[in-house]
Amino acid sequence: MATQAAEVKVVGDIRPGYEEILTSDALKFIAELERNFGRRRKELLQNRHKRQQEFDQGKKPDFLPETRHIREGDWTIAPIPEDLKDRRVEITGPVDRKMIINALNSGAKMFMACFEDASSPTWDNMIQGQLNLRDAVNGTITFEDKGKSYQLNDETAVLIVRPRGLHLEEKHVLVDDQPISGSLFDFGLFFYHNAKSLIEKGTGPYFYLPKLESHLEARLWNDVFTFAQKYVGITQGTIKATVLIETILAAFEMDEILYELKEHSAGLNCGRWDYIFSYLKKFRNHPDVILPDRSQVTMTVPFMRAYSLLTIQTCHKRKAPAIGGMAAQIPVKNNPEANEAAFQKVRADKEREAKDGHDGTWVAHPGLVPVAMEVFNKEMKTPNQIETKTLEDLTVTGDDLLEVPEGDITEEGVRMNISVGIQYMASWLHGRGAAPINNLMEDAATAEISRAQLWQWIRHPKGVLADGRKVTVELYEQLKNEEMEKIKQQVGEEAFEKGRFEEAVELFDRLILDDQFVEFLTLPGYEIL
Numbered sequence: 001m002a003t004q005a006a007e008v009k010v011v012g013d014i015r016p017g018y019e020e021i022l023t024s025d026a027l028k029f030i031a032e033l034e035r036n037f038g039r040r041r042k043e044l045l046q047n048r049h050k051r052q053q054e055f056d057q058g059k060k061p062d063f064l065p066e067t068r069h070i071r072e073g074d075w076t077i078a079p080i081p082e083d084l085k086d087r088r089v090e091i092t093g094p095v096d097r098k099m100i101i102n103a104l105n106s107g108a109k110m111f112m113a114c115f116e117d118a119s120s121p122t123w124d125n126m127i128q129g130q131l132n133l134r135d136a137v138n139g140t141i142t143f144e145d146k147g148k149s150y151q152l153n154d155e156t157a158v159l160i161v162r163p164r165g166l167h168l169e170e171k172h173v174l175v176d177d178q179p180i181s182g183s184l185f186d187f188g189l190f191f192y193h194n195a196k197s198l199i200e201k202g203t204g205p206y207f208y209l210p211k212l213e214s215h216l217e218a219r220l221w222n223d224v225f226t227f228a229q230k231y232v233g234i235t236q237g238t239i240k241a242t243v244l245i246e247t248i249l250a251a252f253e254m255d256e257i258l259y260e261l262k263e264h265s266a267g268l269n270c271g272r273w274d275y276i277f278s279y280l281k282k283f284r285n286h287p288d289v290i291l292p293d294r295s296q297v298t299m300t301v302p303f304m305r306a307y308s309l310l311t312i313q314t315c316h317k318r319k320a321p322a323i324g325g326m327a328a329q330i331p332v333k334n335n336p337e338a339n340e341a342a343f344q345k346v347r348a349d350k351e352r353e354a355k356d357g358h359d360g361t362w363v364a365h366p367g368l369v370p371v372a373m374e375v376f377n378k379e380m381k382t383p384n385q386i387e388t389k390t391l392e393d394l395t396v397t398g399d400d401l402l403e404v405p406e407g408d409i410t411e412e413g414v415r416m417n418i419s420v421g422i423q424y425m426a427s428w429l430h431g432r433g434a435a436p437i438n439n440l441m442e443d444a445a446t447a448e449i450s451r452a453q454l455w456q457w458i459r460h461p462k463g464v465l466a467d468g469r470k471v472t473v474e475l476y477e478q479l480k481n482e483e484m485e486k487i488k489q490q491v492g493e494e495a496f497e498k499g500r501f502e503e504a505v506e507l508f509d510r511l512i513l514d515d516q517f518v519e520f521l522t523l524p525g526y527e528i529l
């Protein structure tokens with residue numbers, strides 16, 4: 001059904017309740033956002049493209065000479081609100097109704113509700129997500145499932161919302177006949193419906209900003225915030241945003257990103273999975289850059305360690321929180337030994353983060369909140385470590401950020417990337433953007449690594465297995481057929497047929513076999529979602 005509002009056309013189905021989100025006033029606001037900022041978003045995407053062309057010709061990123069004065073200047077971000085001072089454990093998850101309640105009740109300090117990596121952006125997921133969040137903010141959210149009733153506890157986590165990245169569009173809403181930006185759509189609707197209620201409740205409109213590649217993109221977001229606050233009549237600086245440093249290019253512009261957002265900043269976060277993906281993507285045509293098996297690219301390899309320490313140092317110099325990232329392990333059901341091993345991995349990851357100086361961390365599952373909480377309570381006796389872990393003696397150079405890690409590519413690693421990547425794509429096409437696969441949390445960012453590695457290993461002269469075999473299209477095809485057969489056996493013929501696996505394979509093949517590297521798997525995915 002097509003709905004015509006004053007300045008914007010909704011071409012997605014309007015199910016009962018959707019009209020409460022897609023009100024004419026809210027649509028007018030998001031149309032204003034698109035009209036004011038849509039063109040700049042597209043220009044910034046063009047900039048990404050131009051920079052990629054330079055990297056394809058062998059260039060490497062460096063700290064920007066034109067912003068040296070910002071890096072060397074003496075400034076800090078605006079004071080952070082009381083309820084963002086202690087962020088020791090943040091749970092993340094999709095905007096699913098039950099999970100929102102579970103996450104808010106989980107005992108974590110913060111809940112990042114995700115329209116990005118953890119969500120498959122079907123129209124229904126996006127609008128239901130907005131309805132769910134509105135009900136969560138109002139404290140009225142409830143849910144019934146299998147005889148179990150869900151409602152909010154008296155004490156809940158502070159809500160932070162992650163809108164979609166700048167590259168994504170929402171094709172079900174057209175402004176001047178063009179799809180609206182997914183970022184502006186998610187941000188705009190959440191902000192419009194909830195900013196004032198959040199402020200009345202003593203918190204605020206808080207956001208995570210994903211996949212930024214430059215401080216100019218942070219400037220765009222800052223201008224969006226300034227515009228939005230003026231539009232609804234709330235004090236400038238009420239919005240607070242934490243930027244994910246999850247692209248290799250953003251790592252070279254951390255000071256500048258904080259500076260651009262300084263009235264609205266709530267610090268930075270190490271989005272490790274997209275960061276690895278970005279490293280692969282940006283240098284995909286560099287013959288000296290290659291990554292070993294995904295499982296070997298941990299937070300302790302030099303380039304990842306350099307990046308997380310630099311994030312802490314940069315943030316603390318600017319009095320900003322530096323939040324850690326996501327260990328992929330989740331609880332293992334019916335296997336206490338494997339479960340303990342998973343918990344131990346998460347514990348070690350959180351210990352390293354807390355000891356290094358992060359002010360908080362992410363967990364993917366309520367079962368891991370106590371693990372991370374225990375570690376941070378032990379290692380961090382103050383609400384954050386901004387004043388205590390300044391890492392003044394640390395020096396991280398551009399070369400440190402770019403250092404190619406050592407390690408092996410194995411047949412097991414190739415198989416894992418194929419199997420997990422295709423299973424994830426099938427899940428995503430089914431509308432589930434985060435999935436437990438082989439006892440690990442998989443989402444859009446982890447799947448991006450899997451497909452980017454396969455693309456790279458096939459084309460890179462050093463894409464050679466530890467046993468000497470070159471990774472080729474033929475090897476990919478052979479292992480893919482074997483892995484698909486295994487999945488068919490596991491899930492059964494019928495579930496396989498219904499599971500959109502064939503479309504997932506088709507999509508995955510396109511990502512691997514096309515010489516033109518696809519920028520984000522969600523772009524061709526969205527065409528068939």
Ligand SMILES: CC(=O)SCCNC(=O)CCNC(=O)[C@H](O)C(C)(C)COP(=O)(O)OP(=O)(O)OC[C@H]1O[C@@H](n2cnc3c(N)ncnc32)[C@H](O)[C@@H]1OP(=O)(O)O
Pocket residue numbers: 091092093094098099100102103114117118273274326330331363364365366434435436440441442443445446
């Ligand atoms: C790279 C990045 O961007 S990381 C951030 C983005 N990714 C994410 O946020 C992923 C977050 N995690 C998840 O989505 C989930 O944990 C999954 C999909 C990996 C596994 O979910 P499930 O299969 O439901 O796990 P499981 O069966 O163990 O869940 C047990 C209970 O915990 C709940 N649960 C699990 N994970 C979460 C979560 N992250 N938030 C809230 N509740 C959760 C389930 O809803 C379930 O509740 P119930 O007992 O009331 O039915």
Ligand SMILES: O=CC(=O)O
Pocket residue numbers: 117244246270271272273274275325326445
């Ligand atoms: O968004 C987080 C990441 O690791 O990617």
Ligand SMILES: [Mg+2]
Pocket residue numbers: 117210211244246271273274445
């Ligand atoms: Mg990410």
